[in-house]
Structures are given as C-alpha cells and as structure tokens.
Amino acid sequence: MSIERVHTYINAQRDYFLEAWKRLVAQPSISAQNKGVRQCAQLLEDIMRAAGIKTRRFETAGQPIVYGEVRSDRPEALTLLFYGHYDVQPPEPLEKWLSPPFEPSVRDGRLYGRGAADNKGQLLPHVFAVQAYLEAVGSLPINVKFVFEGEEESGSIHLPEFIQENRELLAADLVFTSDGPMHDSGAPVVFFGVRGILSVELVLETAGQDNHSGNKGGVIPNAAWEMVELLATMRDESGRVTIEGFYDDVLPPSTYDLELIAKLPYDPDQLAQVFGVAQLPWSKEEFYRRLTLEPTLTINGLVSGYTGPGSKTIIPGRAAAKLDMRLVANQDPEDILAKLRAHVARHNPNVRVIHHGHMFPSRTRADLPVCQTVVRAIRAAYGREPLVMPALGGSLPDYVWTRLLGLPSVGVPYANADEANHAPNENMRLDCFFQGIHASAQVIHELGQTEGA
C-alpha cells in the first residue's frame, strides 16, 4: 500500500528532517521584538520548496504570511489546509536556559530551543509529510494548502484581513492545526473548537491622590470599595455571571458533545494536584462542560492602594481590575463587550472600560465525515485511541477559519505535554516530532480515501 512506502520514507529521512528542524529553530523569529522574522519566513519557504511545495509570500501590514500549495492529480480530491506559525515567543529570561534558545541542542531525546515545539516542530511535520508523499508515491491523494503566519505570538492581528482578501485561494474542505501539547498520558488529542476570549480592564479614579484614612475617613469615596462593589454585581453566589444577556447566545451542548465527554479520562484528585487546588468538586461531565462548553468571567488581576508589607492608612484614589471572559459558541465578543459596558455604566458610570482585545469562539461539528476521518487517521498513526474534545478551554484564532471562511477546523497537538512552550528550555521530543510527520501523512492518506465534496 502506498501509505506504507510513505512511512518507510519518513523513517529513512529522519536525519534530514531533524537537521531542517534545527536550522529553522536556529533562526530567531520573535514577532514581539520584530527580530529575524522575515529571515525565518525565507528559510521556511526554502525548506518547503525543497519538499516540493509551491510557495508564495504574502506581505501584510506586519509580518509576511508564507503560503504553500500542492495539488493532487485526482479531480475529485478534497483540499486540506494546514495552519501554523513560524514566529516564536521572546526567549527571556535567558539565564534560565540550559543551552542558548537559538542554538538548538539535542539532549535526552529532545530538541531544546525557542520554537522547537511552538510552533516550528509542529508545522514542519505537515511539510515533511507532503515531501514524503511526493518522494515515496509521486503525488498526493488530496490537495494540500499551507498558511504559516509570523504573528501568532503577537495576536495574529493581520491574519483575518489576509483571509478575507484571499477567500478563493484558501478554499478548502478542512483546516488542520497542530499546536499545544498532547495529553499528560502521552495519548493524542483531537479537538474541534476553542473558547473565544474578551480581555478588558476596569479603571476607576475617585480622587487625584490617595488620602489619609483617618483625616478623611468617612467623607470621601474609596476606589477600592467601589471596584469591589461593582465586581460583586457581575457574579452571583453560584459563580454564574450576572451581566445582563451574558448567556443569551450560548449553545447548549449537543448529544454528540456529551458522548465525546463521556469517553474522556477524568481523575479529579490527580488534576487537583496539578492545578494546586484542594479539590475538584465536579463530575466528569460538569468538569468538561464547564471547561470547554461554558463561558467564564475571570478576574486576572486586581490592584488598588497600598500593597507592600505591613499597613498604610490610606484611602486609595484609584483601582483597576483586569478581566478576561472565555466565550463559547455562539457568543460574540463585541456583543459581550457592549453588554459589559452597559452593565458598568448602570452600576458605576465613573468606571472606564478599556478593551485589550478579543477572539471569537470557534466550533466545528465533530460528527462531520471529514472530522471522523481525522480521528480515524490519528488513531491509526498513534496506535491508540485519541482523546476527542468537543473544544479546548483555551483560545486560538481558530474562528478565522470557521467564522470567516465557514470551514470545519480540527486541532491535533503533536508536542509532548512537558514542551515548556513560552518558557525557558522549550523542547520537543524527537519521537513526538517524527510521530507528527507520520500522523500528518496518515491524515492525508485517510482523507484521500474519502470522496470530495
């Protein structure tokens, strides 16, 4: 069977794949510091071209997007779009790295370096799977497209515009993203959505300065008290958000979502230990529903007045609260922001609402045939049952595919759970990297068995 030849080729080419991966990691591409990003785009294009992929660079108002394409001979072939990002997080604090972040180093079966896992070691498997297919078989059973952006770590700010301006170029049957970690147990994960996010800050000034709590205590307002009282109007005793209309557009979980949840592992004692909390009082269904299918309103930070050691007798003149809301389908961050503003204006019109940013939630129906095919391919590639999540608790710009283009989108992390992404000593296990190449090849293969739309 042709897919066996592909896997054999992948095994034979490990040295080349590892060297290319190291070259890509060695090239800094820190979007937040505009450091080396364009050089990295060029290097990535070189690697893709060497793999037999036709590439094209799209300029944006920020960093370039590397687009790639390989068409199948089969007229009825499906089209799969691989999304990834070649930019990386800043490597600081440098003194915590055991080897320099941009001098990739293999130790104990892992490649260490900034971007090793997030996301260079997870986008290259798609490239090398295509290379292996082309070399071992001569052609692809499906059309493949690549969108690799250089600003994901800076909020993907120019991605939506690129997508809207290139709708036809990006036409596809499924979007496939590898990012984040596999399960702690080493089991593969497949997810079909993410929660959105709305980040805001509430700021209140009640006086031009802090005042003495004795000499003025009782006759002037206290910014800390007013902030506490405003926040307290936003949640009830059970933790349910009381901003008017907050839940209006929340979709109830489907029967299929609940079936998927029922199959997930759940060890509340072990999780409580990982999270550092006393206990998790939820049933498995409650846990996963709350984590992935229900919205949150989180205070990320709160500050007012004196916060040093001991006491200081002041009435704070200023208070600030940072909040994020994780939103679920079909909540609209812009609508929720308007509802928050209305709530704040009603309860304390002196509080300013600063909008830090937002992403829409994204959901793909996990029971679509293409989605089922991916699950099958991942099961075959890893030889074990994947954990299929209706959605992740976190947020990714997945909505650009599902909302802007109306495409189904699936996520399959390739990195080990202890990848240390965004942290010093980021790393990816070599076996996870090679396994990822096999997985991408298997997905291409299985989708090639399916009939096109």
Added chain:
Amino acid sequence: MSIERVHTYINAQRDYFLEAWKRLVAQPSISAQNKGVRQCAQLLEDIMRAAGIKTRRFETAGQPIVYGEVRSDRPEALTLLFYGHYDVQPPEPLEKWLSPPFEPSVRDGRLYGRGAADNKGQLLPHVFAVQAYLEAVGSLPINVKFVFEGEEESGSIHLPEFIQENRELLAADLVFTSDGPMHDSGAPVVFFGVRGILSVELVLETAGQDNHSGNKGGVIPNAAWEMVELLATMRDESGRVTIEGFYDDVLPPSTYDLELIAKLPYDPDQLAQVFGVAQLPWSKEEFYRRLTLEPTLTINGLVSGYTGPGSKTIIPGRAAAKLDMRLVANQDPEDILAKLRAHVARHNPNVRVIHHGHMFPSRTRADLPVCQTVVRAIRAAYGREPLVMPALGGSLPDYVWTRLLGLPSVGVPYANADEANHAPNENMRLDCFFQGIHASAQVIHELGQTEGA
C-alpha cells in the same frame, strides 16, 4: 499681672529658645531605625533641667521615656500633664530635602528639619513655658508633669505598660498634647478625642500557583473573585458596615458635640479640591459626624494576580486586602477584631485574618470645666476663636490617658498646616513655635485660676 511678665520673658528669650530647638532637631532620633534616640533623650533632659524641671529617665523594653515634673507651691493646685514624643520619622527620601534633615536650617521664617514640627517643635513650647514661668514669676500656679516618649513613630508600643506601672506618679487633672497641624486658615484647633484604629490584612490562597484562565477557566476557584465576594459582604449599598455587631457600642453624639460641630467652618467645595474628589455631598453636620464620631471600614490596599501593563490570562491563586477601621467611643478594637474574624469565618473560612495592630478610640467630655479653661486660654493666647472639635478623624494613642488612667485629655496643635510632617522638608514656622510657648504659658496661667479637685 504675673502672666504678662511671662509673655515678656518669652519674647526676650526667643534666640535661646530657637537655638535649643535647633539643637534638639540636629540630634537624630529615628525610632524605626534605632538611630540616636537615647542621645536625643539625654539632650532633651539637659534642656528640661536647664529650664528648671526635675527630670527622670524611665527605661522601657524599647526607648526611654523622659519624665519631668515641677510642683507648685499652692496646695490646692491642679496638675497638668504634657505628653509629647522626641522620636522622629525616618527622613527618607533624602534627595528630596532642600537642606539636610538633621542640619536644621531657618529659611523664610521657618525652621526646616526632621522633627522640627513633629514633635520637637511642639513639645519644647511646654518646656519653655515652664521655664518662662519659673524665671519671670518664680513659681508655677499649677503642678506640671511631662511624659516625652521615644517610640510614638513606632506605635508607642511600650507606653501603655509604663503608664500602668506608674499610675500614681502620673496622677493629673488633665493631659495636654500638642501634635499635628493647626487649621488651614491659621486658626488654632482644640480637640477632645480621636478615633481608634484596627489594622488587619485578609489573605486567601486558592491554589499553589496562578493557573491559565483558558485551560482551567471554570473548574478551579479564583482567589480574586472570592476576596471580592467576601469584601462585598462587609458593606451595604449605603456604605454602612455589615459586620455583625459592628455598631453595637457606638455612642451617639451628645447635644454638646453637635453644638461644637455647628460652630465649625465648612466649605465643601474647597475641601473637595484639597481631597482631589469631585464633590462632598454632605451637610456640615454629616461631614463632621462621619469624620469624627462614626466608624469606618476602609480598604487600604487590594492585590491579586497580574497588575502590570496589558493583560495576562491567569486565574490568581492568591489575593490580599489590607483594611483599617477607624473606631469611635465606645468601640473596643479587640471586640471588633473578634467580630470581623467571626464574619470572615462564616463567609469564607479559607481566608486568614492577620492583625497588624490597633489603638482604642478616646473621648473626653468637652464640657468639663478644665476643658473649657483650655479653650479660653487658647482663645486668649491666639486672640481668635479656636476651632473646637469633639474629636479628630485620625488616631493617636490618646486612649492611654483616658482609658488606662481615666484622665481628661485635650489636644492643641501648634504647627502650621503645611508642616510637611512625615515628608521631606518638614518645617515649623518660627511664629507658630513662639506662639506655642505663649499658648502653653497661657494654659498654665488659666488653669492656675481654677480651683483644684
């Protein structure tokens, strides 16, 4: 009349008084840093002895207390006890001083230096008034005692013990303290009490670390939310404290208190500007009742999670709130602390209550004859009507006299309103200093006209 001779003597000795004041300010006495305090006690004793006062030093577990006494010839004489402190606040930040804090410097009719006003320039007038009396008249019409402590800026921690161990030595008819500023208008102030204070900190840990607001959002507790919700149970919408039993022991204001308040000046627009707030919505009576005769619950500081620029998507594992309560007669800080602990335990038993310290409130009946005599003496000394306050909004260890010894106690600030106490460029106007000597002499004189108990 003998008091005229006293005032004449004071005017003639200005150079000597100023030099002695400068010598005392030049001697550092920073109790918080244990710097020069004992040397300052020695110098103060020297100045007092030179004034004709019999002194005695009392050792405590901390800094020494300088005690002084001059007895009158008159068997029926009243006894007046002057309280003050010779220790000072740390002078930092040094770079903000126009002249070094311990090199007293006269500029524009003010003496600049740490302790110039707080409290060296306000305790010396009592000493020099006695000196003037003894030199100009030969004897005092009343008995005078002095208690000058060296730890007021560190919380007067050993003063109560000293007082309780020396009850007979300290027997008196009235305690007189000069500390703090006169009114902005330059009018003298007489006050007959202070609010007490209870300082606490609430600390909550819900997790061993901050957690990701996406990957864990909805399934683990949030320390910031829980702190907000706990605090919100402590106050109602009108700002009234809802800790059970908080107001149980609050004395309603007497008719005389309200008469005093009716005579005080009140310019809410001007005050709002000083406090840096939009407006003061209170009537005069509300303003002074709230400021001096009613308790407060103030959030001094609040901190949880991420407080830097921009946003950070975390669920804080820890939150802390610093609170102070200004207490009024007859609230007992220890009782209020117990009520707070009970309230916290009922609403969130995971919150720790840390006790930072407390002082009892203090009240003296302003309509006592000795109190009226002081008001008359201050009116005569300054040639204008003093502002007579039932109590100050702030807190001083006045309770040691009223509560531990059962003595009436009166406060008369001698320093200019812009004394900058506790701040760089602390200063006291020379005319305020000399006027203070006249005022103390006048108080001694007028009390000498009264019959002893």
